[in-house]
Amino acid sequence: MILDCYQCSACYFEDKEPSTRIDPATISQSQPRMDFRDVLVIFVCMELYDDRQELMQAAEEFGALSDLIGKRPIVLCPNVHLSIDRAPERQASWLIAELEKMLVAKGYDVHCLSFGYHKRYGMECNGNVGSVVGRRFYGTEEKQFLRLLTRLGVCPPDSLPDSMPAWAKSLTERRLKVLASRKETYRVAKQMLRDQLDAAGDSELWTCMLFEGERQPVDDYLSALYEIIEDYPDVKIHRAMNLSVSGFSNAARHLFRKYPEVIESGRLRIYNSQVSDIEFLLTRTAVLLAFPQIPKKAGSHAGEISFGIYCKNDDFSKNLIQWYRTFLVDSRFGWIRTESELNTVISELEEEQFQDRAEDLEREK
Structure with missing residues (x-):
């Protein structure tokens, strides 16, 4: 549950039209224009898994809020746009009604606005800009x-x-470790690789944009990959590359020509990836997410690494393998097994980019 709170000297709300995106049975009766003075306006969004626990927590905190700004009438306004994890309409409307009942039971004067309408509204505030009281998120970890x-x-x-x-x-349970610097992130990444390369028996690596966001990403990536392929024949590598970037598509073609037997045997598996803002390294025992300082721009690689998140846990890593396959790998193409398939994928991606540019130009006109 998300509450967005404003202290208003005056405000009004007016229903414009009912939403066409929700179940009509959940839309409440339309209200005429309503004007208020000296109220606390609360935009409320109910989220998945919200229940009475979150409502009780919010109702209790209104006591502390009243001590801070004084007790005043409350205007509850449903606002589904505060979260992408919004609750279904029936659940949301019921929870808002329950929140209203709880606040009334605690002695508050509550005005609950209609549910399911696009609204026109205005707010006048004294003091700081918008007189923002705060945005509060509810729900357990x-x-x-x-x-x-x-x-x-x-x-x-x-x-x-x-x-x-x-x-x-x-x-x-807070087993994640936040790596606060680029240096620390690289140190952990190198140790993860070393642990896998030194392990006895078969090892396996899942990568996506593996630390390519530096000065010469393709060269750095190729040199490391060549070393693993040539010196560690028992290591299997899953390699997701953004093939819409010419540097990586050319690198992929080179790999198919340089190591055809390795790719044919499945030791090196190439995929397309649409991910643009994280770098990812996964082994059977640990996972590392690295985030660039500057988000990736279209047609280029990610920026320099800023920080990372690391977890060393066998069960967690094992389950993230499936996440890698479904989220980081482009499911349209899957495992690219031959150079002919690779060329087909690259051609389709180039055509998509061409169409996107044409649509952008058309919109600009």
Whole structure:
């Protein structure tokens, strides 16, 4: 649940038209224009997995808020646009009604605005700009993380907090380590690689834009990859590359010509990836996400690494292998097995870029 709060000396709200994107049965009766003075306006968005626990927490905190700014009437305005993880309409309308009841029971004068309408409104405030009281997010760490997992496709959309996979507890139990600098991120990455290359038996690496966001990304990547292929024949590498970038598409063609037997045997597996703002390294025992300081621009590689997030946990890593396949790898093309398939993929991506540029030019006209 998200509450966006404003202290207003005067405000008005007016229903314009009902939404066409939600279940008509959940749309409440239209209200005439309503004017208020000296109120606390709260834009409220109910999210997936919200229940009475979040409502009770919010209602309790209004006591502290009243001590801060004084007790005044509350205007509750549904605002679905505060979150992309919004609750279904029936759940959201019921929860907002329950929140209203809780606040009334605590002695607040509450005005709940209609649900399911596009609104015209205006607010006048004294004091600081907008008289923003604050934006507050409610929900346990487990619920917040489950929203992320469903958004990434790791868990089904109808998953419940109690059904969160056991490996996900690696995050909620704070086993993640934040690497606050580029130097520390590189140190961990090199150690992860060394652990795999020195391991006895078969090793496997899953990579995406593996530390390519530096001065000469393609050259750095190729030199490291050549070393692994030539000196460590028991290591299997899954390599996701953004083939819409000419430097990487040319590098992929070179790999198919330089190591045809390695690719044919499956030791080196090439994929297309549409990911543009993270670098990723996964082994069977650890995972590292590295984030660039400057987001990747279209047609170029990522910027210099700024910080990383690292987790060393066997169960967590094992389950992220599936996430790699479904999220980081372009599912339209999958594993690219031959140079002929590679050329077809690159041609399709080039055609997509051409069409996108044509559409952009058309819009500019």
